[in-house]
Amino acid sequence: xxxFFDEVNHCILLQLLYSKVKCPLTLRLIRKWLxxxxxxxxxxxxxxxxxxxxxxxxxxxxxxxxxxxxxxxxRRGLKYIRYADNFSIYCKSxxxxxxxxxxxxxxxxxxLHLPINRKKSRIRQPVNFSLLGYGFVxxxx
Numbered sequence: 001x002x003x004f005f006d007e008v009n010h011c012i013l014l015q016l017l018y019s020k021v022k023c024p025l026t027l028r029l030i031r032k033w034l035x036x037x038x039x040x041x042x043x044x045x046x047x048x049x050x051x052x053x054x055x056x057x058x059x060x061x062x063x064x065x066x067x068x069x070x071x072x073x074x075r076r077g078l079k080y081i082r083y084a085d086n087f088s089i090y091c092k093s094x095x096x097x098x099x100x101x102x103x104x105x106x107x108x109x110x111x112l113h114l115p116i117n118r119k120k121s122r123i124r125q126p127v128n129f130s131l132l133g134y135g136f137v138x139x140x141x
Contacts, residue, residue, distance in 0.1 A: 002117040004085035005058065008051045009113040010034050013065050020064075033057065059084060065112065072107050076100075081131060088131050 014031060021027055034051065037044040051058050062085055069087070073080050078100065079090045089104065091097060108114045129136050 002115040004062065004114065005051045005053050006049070007114055008049060008062070008065060010048050012111075012113060013051075013061060016064055016068065030057070030061075034061075068112060069104075069108065072104070072111075076103070083132060086132055088129070 010031075013034070014027075017027060017030060033055075035047060036052070037046050038050075039045075051061055066082065066085065066087075070080075070082060073089065081088050081090075089100060091100060105116050108116055128138070
């Protein structure tokens with residue numbers, strides 16, 4: 001994904017939280033933390049996007065948001081690997097990647113309002129690939 005933590009839409013994330021979390025105080029604290037102003041060039045700027053990084057809450061919130069992506073991938077019967085905001089989708093045939101990629105791109109754009117980095121994105125066969133600096137090779141012949 002393209003700058004995931006900078007692109008998270010607060011409205012969508014908070015809607016996901018409201019549907020699961022029933023404690024108003026917890027929701028209020030998370031909303032205040034998300035919407036806390038940021039200092040840019042000496043001015044405090046309100047935010048409606050972005051998740052502050054460096055806190056233990058950031059990866060938890062990203063997992064809550066990207067859980068929706070995982071549900072969609074499973075609904076479509078796709079094989080995938082996801083670690084934080086990085087994910088790879090795997091398919092058996094040569095013709096599937098374009099169709100799958102366009103569908104997931106549209107899902108991320110329309111439902112989660114997240115842009116995808118087309119240059120870094122690939123849907124591939126699960127042989128001889130690398131993900132997050134680790135290489136994967138088949139162990140069978």
